[in-house]
Amino acid sequence: RILADRCELLVGVDPDETLNDNPYVHETVLGTMEDFSDDRQFDLVTMRMVAEHVAHPDELLDSLTKVTAPNGRVLVYTVYKYSPVPLITNLVPFKLHNPAKKVLWGTEPEDTFPTCFKMNTQETLAELFTAHGFKEKIFLRLDDCTTFSGFKPLAWMELTLRRWLNKLGMRYPEYCLLGVYEKAP
Secondary structure, three states, rough: OOHHHHHHOOOOEEEOOHHHHHOOOOEEEEEOOOOOOOOOOOOEEEOOOOOOHHOOOHHHHHHHHHHHEEEEEEEEEEEEOOHHHHHHHHOOOHHHHHHHHHHHHOOOHHOOOOOOOOOOOHHHHHHHHHOEEEEEEEEEEEEEOOOOOHHHHHHHHHHHHHHHHHHHHOOOOEEEEEEEEEEEE
């Protein structure tokens, strides 16, 4: 609520009708970002757990280029394509995704969408954004220790494994990507 109130205008773009239940957005647009067309330009566009669902990255970047103001930024937060959970996701038939997510995280069917993983490496994101006139400003790999968060003993084991791997100078294998891309003036 605090961040939403700081925005002059917060537009939510999503093809799922649950967007209408979001109390924080000032305006809703039911549709994909690829199809979003608006004369307005925005200082900040965020894509939180969206990139893994994008089937046509160049179309998305065309749209982002149009709606991002000069010197505006696009923030992408997504799973890493080669982390264990996305690798398993690619192997498991889609009809089994929600039952697995329900057991692990208690999600509902309306929270499960097909994945493509076409924008889920730093190299791919940098290539796409650079080709559309953006510059990478920040890029982070953030450990994701939530796989077993609903099961205390397994969550403890996951956190312990992360701690030991980090002590050995090794990366925890499950992580997310956070990239910030600035549009040229």
